[in-house]
Amino acid sequence: MDIVTAFVGLIQLIIAILLAVVALYIGYSTFSKITKGIDEIQELKKGNVAVGIIIAAIFFAIAIVIQSGVAGISIGITNALGGDWWSLVAAFIQLILGIVLAIATIYLALNILDRLTKGINEFEELKKGNVAVALMMAGVIVATAVIIQSGVIGITSALI
Numbered sequence: 570m571d572i573v574t575a576f577v578g579l580i581q582l583i584i585a586i587l588l589a590v591v592a593l594y595i596g597y598s599t600f601s602k603i604t605k606g607i608d609e610i611q612e613l614k615k616g617n618v619a620v621g622i623i624i625a626a627i628f629f630a631i632a633i634v635i636q637s638g639v640a641g642i643s644i645g646i647t648n649a650l651g652g653d654w655w656s657l658v659a660a661f662i663q664l665i666l667g668i669v670l671a672i673a674t675i676y677l678a679l680n681i682l683d684r685l686t687k688g689i690n691e692f693e694e695l696k697k698g699n700v701a702v703a704l705m706m707a708g709v710i711v712a713t714a715v716i717i718q719s720g721v722i723g724i725t726s727a728l729i
Contacts, residue, residue: 581643
C-alpha cells in the first residue's frame, strides 16, 4: 500500500467526519429556527414521529449534499499534494457553498410548499404528530437535496 495514498485517505476521512458533524449541526440549528414554535427536543421526547421524520429528512438531505462536497475535497487534497493548492481552496469553497445552498433551498422549498398547501399549516400538523404531512415535507426536503447535489457536482467540476 502506498503511504501517501493511505495518508490522503486518512485526511479525507477526518475532514468528512468534521464536515458532517458541522453541517448536521448547522442544518438542525437552522431548521429549529424556522419551525415556528416547535420545540423539537420536547416533541422527540414525547415520541412525536412526525417531527422525527422531518429531522431525519433534514439530516439525509444535508448528507446527500455533503457527500458530493467531500468528493470534491478528496480531489482537492490529491491535487494539492501535486502542488495545485488552488484546487483544495476551490474544493472548500464549493463545499461551503453546497451547505449554504442546501439549507437555503430547503428553506425556500418548505416556504413554497406552505404557500401551495394553503389549507394546511404544516408546522401545526407536525406538532400534532401528523405523519402524512411529515412524509410530504420529508419528500420535498430530500428531493430538493437530490436536485441541489447535481448543482454542487457541477460547481465541483467547474472549480477543480
